Amino acid sequence: MSLMSMQGVSIRHGSFPALSNVDFAIEQGEIVTVVGPNGSGKSTLLRALIGAVKPYEGRITRQDAMRIGYVPQKLHIDPTLPMQVARFLALPGRVSSEARATALHRAGAADLGARPMAGLSGGQLQRVLLARAILHEPQLLLLDEPTQGLDQPGAAAFYRRIEDLRAEIGCAVLMVSHDLHVVMSASDRVICLNGHVCCEGHPESVASAPAYRALFGSGTGGALALYRHEHDHEHDAGCDHDHAHNPEAAE
Template sequence: MNLIDATGLRVSLGGQPVLSDVDFSIAPGEIVTIVGPNGSGKSTLLRTLIGAVRPESGKVRHRPGLRLGYVPQKLAMDPTLPLTVMRFLSLPHRVPAAERAAALEEAGAGTLGDRPMTGLSGGQFQRVLLARALLNKPDVLLLDEPTQGLDQPGSAAFYRQIEHIRSHLGCAVVMVSHELHVVMSASDRVVCLNGHVCCQGHPEVVAQAAEYRALFGSGTHGALALYRHEHSHSHDADCGHTHHEGHHDHGAAPAPRTAEAG
């Protein structure tokens, strides 16, 4: 059973259509990345999946008892607020110190507990937000462009941490990203969005699809070789479908990978 099933989603913001007849699903343990140009509806889809945006039509179904962890694209904080990382993780509801420390460790930020939030680098701040999302022990971790503003090595390290979390905690992951060359390697399936689902499937198959290349150009595929995982199983692509078509069957989730991206 899928953790999340969304069918026929139509969303408008400010009277402007943003999503049209979008189908989306994620299976247990799967890492799915949503890519698309600016204004393509990626963040809106993520917020619709978690229930923050109500669709005009269509449905989002969660598996009963589903726990979600959400990492927003950005979080503005008052720079004069004297708030340590550990204190931040205990707002708005108190969380036992051991649980906060464990979440920081899982997010690769175990040494940051006593640091002031306003003194963190961009990468450290994102890892603390990740730790906050992990406090809920999520079945699905949803991240909205979590490495925006980080350099390429920082981004690659963050995505490797996400793969570690998926492997260690067994949670599924939905990511929105604009960093095609890095994020492709960290995904089991890529959904290419431009108001509707243009193309989806295994990263290397999607990178060859005409719909993907029309949006991003053909040069992006070369970078995949630098980060590519080796897979022993086959993949199916679901490319060339427009938003007028019905629900897509993604099949079983790929087996978790054990290789690390270089």
């Protein structure tokens, strides 16, 4: 049985169709990267998996008592809030100092426990959020654009950390990213989302496909474009122009 799966899931934000008829599954121990243009439903997919958004069609299944860790895209910290990293990790319930230290070490933030949350840099905050997500050794780790705001070397180092965590904890990883050039080497599978799963496959097949080169080659400057869909080749790298979503819409 898959760790988690979606069967025919459709989700709306008001009248806006965020996801339509999505079939998706993640298996134990694999690293899956989800890519897509703005407004394509990537963050909605993650929020649905953690139960923060309910589908109006389809169903989501999870293994019983599955532990999930979640790293959000951003977290606003009030600069006047006098909270140290160690205290943040202990919220909302009690967490042993040993568990906090272990999580910080695994996240590459071993020296940040006594630092104030409001004084962290972007990269330091992301490592602290990662430490919080792995406190209880999750079976599935979800990351929503965790390297947003980091430069390419910083992003590459973060993804290497994720690979190490997969080896240490044995968790599966599902992450949303725009850094496809960087995460290719760290992913077992890549999924292109544009309101629906328009294509997926192994990183090597996606990277060598004409559609991938059109999306991320010099002509696009690395930016994500809309996709051309190949219904008859669901694991092909062809993607869909027909289901474009409003790029101004919230994911």
